[in-house]
Amino acid sequence: MSKILKNIHSDLAFTNNLINWGKSFGRKNLPWNPSYGKKIDPYKVWLSEIMLQQTQFRTGVKYFERFIKHFPNVKNLAESEIETVLSFWSGLGYYARAKNMHKAAKIICSGGKVNFPKSASDWKKLPGIGFSTAAAISAFTVNEKQPIMDANVIRIVARQHKLIERIGSAKLQKKIFIICSKHLPKSNSDMPIYTQSIMDLGALICRPKEPLCDLCPVSECCLSFLEGKVGNYPVKKKKVFKNIKRVSWIIPHTQDSIALVQSKDSKLWENFWIPIEIQENNLIPKKACFLKRFKLPISNFIFDISVWGILCKRKNFEGGVRWFKNSNLNEKPIPSSVKKAISFL
């Protein structure tokens, strides 16, 4: 048998085995899937794709439910204040996702009526939607045949084909695109189950660490598995040194309230409410009381934060702070790490 013919057969086997596995063992009853007989909602699919980027499924689902309850449709989202939107994203991180969704919702609703994109290339024009997300949304909503190439797929395909190019390189991207294009199911109507299955395979079986190759439906066409070298793929990016930033957080507080400032000058936590920040070598106010020091790894640097409290009799602290009742902090955009710092008070 020629090599090409063999490859076609293994591509076919890959897709069929994957879809059959997905039908039996993939995730079911996802909250963004339509109930029986209902049409799929592009807004929910879109939100789920954005929320589940960089976020574990279990965590994401809880936020998804809460978000949908408050913003049941795209018009609702478009007409809401950004601060409200951010407060429902608070704790998920990567807050640019929420800001971009809000912007995109306004675009979708501009012109007086709701106008969702009908193709991957149109989805991609919206802020916050890249190649992979656009393909996934259009696969689910209009059965468009586009290869999704999220981190799950990159991991699966790099292992299957022993790709040695580093994650993020243009070469790897190109190779995976070609391979994935061959994996696409014949029928457009199989795009949703195919897309869901490959994502589930990456999340449940072909995991970053400790992949469950014994349970994998496509291990027989996985070159790295056959050689016992699954751990070598995909080839990771070079590590970069993380700078450490020493800061002090000063939190004036009364019995029932705390004082925060709105982050404006920094891209990090922009528009979120955070403590007064003092650089390492500046003076800590005399009245401040040291509470705790903790490290907070951000993507490319490490925060080394000392938390100081100032107990106030009245809510009259200088410096543009706003006072918040402890009881309604949940309604405000506040990063998790700030909530953690507050818990030391």
Add this chain to the structure above:
DNA sequence: CTCCCGTCAC
């Protein structure tokens, strides 16, 4: 420590 992925600046 590692993992997630889209955007933007160069």
Add this chain to the structure above:
DNA sequence: GTGACGGGAG
């Protein structure tokens, strides 16, 4: 084409 950036969870 490459790399910095961003946050939380495991």
